[in-house]
Amino acid sequence: xxxxxxxxxxxxxxxxxxxxxxVHRMRTSNETxxxxxxxxxxxxxxxxxxxxxxxxxxxxxIVFINxxxxxxxxxxxxFGRGLDSVDxxxxxxxxxxxxxxxxxxxxxxxxxxxxxxx
Numbered sequence: 411x412x413x414x415x416x417x418x419x420x421x422x423x424x425x426x427x428x429x430x431x432x433v434h435r436m437r438t439s440n441e442t443x444x445x446x447x448x449x450x451x452x453x454x455x456x457x458x459x460x461x462x463x464x465x466x467x468x469x470x471x472i473v474f475i476n477x478x479x480x481x482x483x484x485x486x487x488x489f490g491r492g493l494d495s496v497d498x499x500x501x502x503x504x505x506x507x508x509x510x511x512x513x514x515x516x517x518x519x520x521x522x523x524x525x526x527x528x
Contacts, residue, residue, distance in 0.1 A: 412528060413446055416498060420478035421458045425523065427478035429498040430490045432515065434506040442502060443470040443482045485511045495521045500528045 420427050431446075433439045447463045450456065450472050464471040470482040483489025485507070490496070496518040501507050519525035 412500065413442075413449060416480060416500065417446070417449055417455060419498070420474050420480060421455070421476070423476065423478050426476070427497045428493075428495060428522075429478070429480040429500065430493070430496050430515070430518070431480055431482045431500045432485045432490060432502065433482075434485055434503040436484050436487075438503055439470065439482050439484055446472060446480065446482070485515070490515050490518055493518050497522045497524065498526045498528070 416429055416431075420429065431439075431442060433442060443463070443465075450459045450463065458474050458476075460473045460475045464473070471479055473479045481490075490499070491514055499515055499519060501512075501515075516527065519527065
């Protein structure tokens with residue numbers, strides 16, 4: 411449900427929506443990315459996707475034709491630190507989410523137009 415909501419927000423956004431989908435372990439990131447790719451390639455949605463999802467050098471990303479994008483990565487490896495103007499942060503595996511990781515990640519939404527943290 412949350413994945414579908416985020417895809418729809420990316421498609422319907424009037425500006426370039428930047429989404430970080432963070433997990434604790436790489437295996438979970440890979441599984442989530444596969445699921446989201448399958449969702450993005452459904453007939454009703456695929457016309458809004460810009461090319462093939464990115465799968466290079468552990469960088470996983472789905473880009474939409476309006477410039478919005480969903481990036482996937484692991485908090486353990488520092489994913490998301492240093493990025494700015496992140497509009498949506500999705501914290502998967504929140505049972506393993508530490509306060510330090512949360513503090514590091516929340517600041518990326520400071521410059522966002524209308525930030526959402528899930």
